Amino acid sequence: MPRPEGRPEGRSAGRPRGRLRRTLLAGLVAAAVVLPVSAAASPxxxxxxPAAFSEQSxxxxxxxxxxxxxxEAARMAQEAGRTGRAAKLRAMEADGTAQFLAFDGRGKGRAVEVLGDLETADRVTVLIPGSDTTLDTYQRFRTGALALQQHLRAEHAGSAVVAWLGYDTPGTVSTTVLTxxxxxxxxxxxxxxxxxxxxDTLPDTRLSLLCHSYGSVVCARTGTGPKVSDVALFGSPGTGADxxxxxxxxxxxxxxxxGSDWIAHVPHVRLGGIGFGTDPVDPAFGARPFRAGPGGHSDYLKPGTESLDSLTRIVLGTAMPITPEVPRA
Structure with missing residues (x-):
């Protein structure tokens, strides 16, 4: 995707041109947010x-x-001829050892999985996915969560990761992904x-939120409470906040x-409720910058990456913010 052009020079932008520019910006936001995650919405x-629990469970x-x-969801999907979904659900069972705090197999589905020992961990990370994450694409999300957990465990034994697909993510091509x-x-x-x-955790457990892509919009609206020490936004199209x-x-x-994340080309504007405004990596936003390496939009949690190392340090409380580069005039 080409980088959006700056303001036109050399002539005045009239009303038709202004409307065209707004339309193009909205289109760029739409294309950029959904481009790499093309998967059809599951009927x-x-x-x-979902299983019901008491507050004390x-x-x-x-x-x-x-x-x-x-x-049971896998069995019902198989009987209904939804063999692809059934296979994906069986893969999620993890040989009977999976740890789901919540699961709903209906429609596109929801799942909240714990990797590690939640009840003994003193560092718990909640990972929030972005657009088009469903039960049909869950393994892609879980792969990143597992890589994070393994990297954390190598540094600190008392770590657990929660893969939180606890919401209906926006569809690939929909107006909801723009708002x-x-x-x-x-x-x-x-x-x-x-x-x-x-x-459910120890009194002194430190919680962190790691929020990818549209998940950063979710985190930016979440009241975190006193136990959450850090919120990391990565691959963010913006948050809707200034x-x-x-x-x-x-x-x-x-x-x-x-460095190769296509989301850098999203216009950081908000027009009539469309778009997400200020770029979180802009120094004017006021977030603490961290090194994310040269990777692309889907690379932040890949083993061996600088971004995974940085996110691990944030969770463990050993990260130091970098000095942001000043854009050239």
């Missing part, structure tokens, strides 16, 4: 209702109930989840972007 899939009780629900509407609904879900997560100080959190806010 409704038969599955049992321990994580291990939830794991067992959700494994049974997952197995904060879906993020507003997700933020309410995430705020509630963080409250309950704080009750500055880090406007976010409903007392946590440290970090931002990074890979």
């Amino acid at each position: 409704d899939v038969p599955a049992p209702a 321990a994580p291990r009780a939830k794991y067992a109930a959700n494994r049974a629900n997952l197995a 904060t509407d879906r993020a507003d609904a997700a933020a309410a879900e995430l705020t509630s989840f963080l409250t309950h997560l704080g009750q 500055s880090a100080a406007d976010l409903p959190t007392g946590a440290r806010v970090w931002a990074g972007r890979g």
Whole structure:
């Protein structure tokens, strides 16, 4: 995608040209947000209702109930002729050892999986995915979460990662991917989840939010509470906020972007509710910058990358913000 041009020079932009520019900007936002994650939205899939739990239910009780629900969802999908979905659900079962705090196999689905020992960890990371993450693309999301957990464990044994597909992510080609509407609904879900997560972890457990792509829009609207120490935004199209100080959190806010991430070309504008405004990696936003290396939009959690190392340091509390480069005039 070519980099959007700056303001026209040499002549005045009339009203038709202004309308054209707004249309092009909206189109660029749409194309940039959905370009690399093209997967068709899954139609409704038969599955049992999610398992119900009391406020006092321990994580291990939830794991067992959700494994049974997952197995039943796979059976129902197979019987309905949805063999592709059934295969993906069976892969999620992880030989009967998967740890799901929540699971809903209906439609595009939701899943909240724990990697590590949640009840003994003193460092817990909640990973928030971006657009078009569904049960049909879940393994891609889980691969990144697993790489993060393995890297964290190598540095600090008491670490756990929560892969939080706890909201209906925007579709690949839809108006919802251009607005904060879906993020507003997700933020309410995430705020509630963080409250309950704080009750399921040790009193001194440190929580962090790592928010990718449209997931950064979700995190920017989430009231985090006192246990969340850090919020990292990466591959972000913007948050809908003008500055880090406007976010409903007392946590440290970090931002990074890979050198080859196409999302750098998203116009950082907000027009009539379309778009997400200020670029989080812009020094004017006020986030702490971190090194994200030369990678692309899907590379932040790949093993061996500078971005994975930086995110690990943020979670462990050993990261130091870098000095941002001053753009050339």
